[in-house]
Amino acid sequence: MMARAEERSTASSGNPVAKVLLGQLGLSVVLAVLFWGIGGRVSGYSALLGGLTCVIPNGFLALRLVVPRGDSGAGALLRAAYLGEAGKVVLTVLIFSMVFMLVRPIAAWPLFAGFIGAQQVILAGFLMRDKEVLTEVVKRTENGK
Numbered sequence: 343m344m345a346r347a348e349e350r351s352t353a354s355s356g357n358p359v360a361k362v363l364l365g366q367l368g369l370s371v372v373l374a375v376l377f378w379g380i381g382g383r384v385s386g387y388s389a390l391l392g393g394l395t396c397v398i399p400n401g402f403l404a405l406r407l408v409v410p411r412g413d414s415g416a417g418a419l420l421r422a423a424y425l426g427e428a429g430k431v432v433l434t435v436l437i438f439s440m441v442f443m444l445v446r447p448i449a450a451w452p453l454f455a456g457f458i459g460a461q462q463v464i465l466a467g468f469l470m471r472d473k474e475v476l477t478e479v480v481k482r483t484e485n486g487k
Contacts (some may be wrong), residue, residue: 344475348415358467358470359404359407359479361399361467362400362463362464362466362467363400363401363404365463365466365467366393366396366397366400366460366463366464367397368392369387369459370390370392370393370394370396370397370456370459370460371390371393371394371458373389373390373392373393373406373452373455373456373459374387374389374390374393374456376389377383377389377452377455377456377464379457381449381452384447384448384449385449385451385452386452387445388445388448388449388450388452388453388458389452389453390456391441391445391448391453391456392452392453392454392455392458392459392460393456393457393459393460394421394437394456395434395437395438395441395453395456395457396434396456396457396460396461397460398430398433398437399430399431399433399434400430401466402426402429402430402433403426403427403429403430404426405426406422406423406425406426406429406483407419407422407423408424439441441453447465459466
């Protein structure tokens with residue numbers, strides 16, 4: 343029982359999904375501060391809203407994939423991925439629609455810059471994952487395994 347708890351805490355501390363979501367949120371805040379400093383308050387909150395328009399749907403997808411299901415087979419995971427991705431697209435459209443209908447004034451350039459910047463964190467997450475895998479392979483090779 344103790345080993346299982348330690349295993350879960352180790353997995354969560356190195357969870358790449360959590361790292362990507364936190365990276366997206368962090369970059370969204372940094373971009374919001376930068377745009378606020380350069381273009382003013384409207385640019386700042388527009389960039390933050392763009393980042394959140396990416397982070398919230400990605401969080402939904404992540405929850406769909408990591409929450410335990412009754413069926414732990416590959417088919418259940420595939421269904422969760424399809425539903426999560428569909429929900430992610432619907433949430434993205436819904437949030438963008440709400441932002442354009444409810445937020446006045448809005449600065450389009452910072453809004454889309456925040457969204458695209460947060461999306462790019464996913465690519466960085468893949469690159470970090472590849473680096474971790476490569477490092478592990480090199481360690482195993484050096485140890486003769």
